[in-house]
Amino acid sequence: MNRVVKWMILSPLLLAWVLLLLLVVLWSASRLMTPTAADRAALALLQAPVPTDGSNAFARLWLLDYDIPTADRDGVAAQDAQRLRDALTADPAELSPALPQDSSAHGHYPQVTVDAEAVAWCGLREGDCLAHVRAHREALAARLAQEASLLQRVRSLAGYGYVRSEFPPSLDTPLPPLRQLAISPTRSALDFVAGNPSAAFRASCTDVSTWRRLASNSDNLVVSMVGMALLDANARLLAQMLAERPLAEPLPAACRAAFDPALPPLDLCMAMQGEAASMFALLDRLDAAPRRLTEGAWYGLTTDVMRTKARMARSYVPACQTRTRELLARDAPLPPVREFEPVDIFGLDCIGNAAGCVLAGMSAPNQSKYLLRLQDTQARLRLTGLLLDLSAQAAGPAPAPTALAAAIAAIAAQPPHLRAIAFDVAGGQLQIGLRDTSKGALWSVPLPATHLAHPAAAAPAAAVVAD
Structure with missing residues (x-):
């Protein structure tokens, strides 16, 4: 009888020890076996530098709203970057600290101010720019005259090779005033309507060259997507102008350069690297946050930052993989990309990183829509190039x-x-x-x-x- 009682008491304890031992073994195996070789390769590809040519347009793009002497521009951008670093280090316990969203140039340099009643620039994603300009010709001409220095700054982006942020990576990093970029196609449309088609075609084709380069070589996905929208807007505007172009009007050399079939295809690898860097910075901040002893122990058991980054890399890396880039260049259908990485916290790869697996699954971007937009933009550019070829070949009836x-x-x-x-x-x-x-x-x-x-x-x- 005593043996039975002892067995009834000890058996649950023994089972608990066995289960605990099994969990320790599985947890250790998970930590030893992950990340996989594929995950490590994806992480390395996301962190590999993308070769760039030319100079960095970041300071010019970030400070578009301000009329700043060239000699001061880089210093102002560096001061703004330091303000962000100071804000991120001021409260290490806060995962999403409030960051300054404006520039230190505010109040020190002339700044673009827009009347709330002002007529908007042409839309980038949809609409008829020529019709918009014709409907508001005088108002837009007056606004463009007033903001001539802004137009010059926007069009000076043609002299740059890439956009790499000088700000510390963060999900809350402020964006440049990208809305101002629409001034350039609006000016081109007004030139055409006003009887200066040569200037209109030259500027619009130069914008295409500029944003083919900058949209493909930006480490910010929003900048890349706005760049794609500018390419779409200029492709549509060029097609509309070609439909009304005087028959004898020659096309400027800028159009041949902008639509040269030998130009490299559009690319989103650098943009996805930037997106991943912002998420990785959040993980590093989470890892460095102060914790009480019990919180630290639980965090250490359920979260491994390096393994979480490697798992996240699966979701960000497709745009950088050779196979995807080949499909994009050929305008071939892309394999489906999962919006959310499925998570099995009881799977061997997640037992040692349960919280990290859940976080990686929640943060996965929907790459499909961005890659499909890229393909559509390339197709629009190719079709516009075809129109330019047809127009250039036209002779006689x-x-x-x-x-x-x-x-x-x-x-x-x-x-x-x-x-x-x-x-x-x-x-x-x-x-x-x-x-x-x-x-x-x-x-x-x-x-x-x-x-x-x-x-x-x-x-x-x-x-x-x-x-």
């Missing part, structure tokens, strides 16, 4: 629709690959399907003025001419 379709097919068949182009003879437009359908399923552009005079009955209403 407009060709018959069947000959025009053949010419479009011949140009579109040249590498790199482009998705199918629909030729709408009746509407005098070319169309491509979009992969990011949040703003519509199709992108349509009018044919150049040299090719618009065709009877609708001369050919089928729509024909796919490239694949």
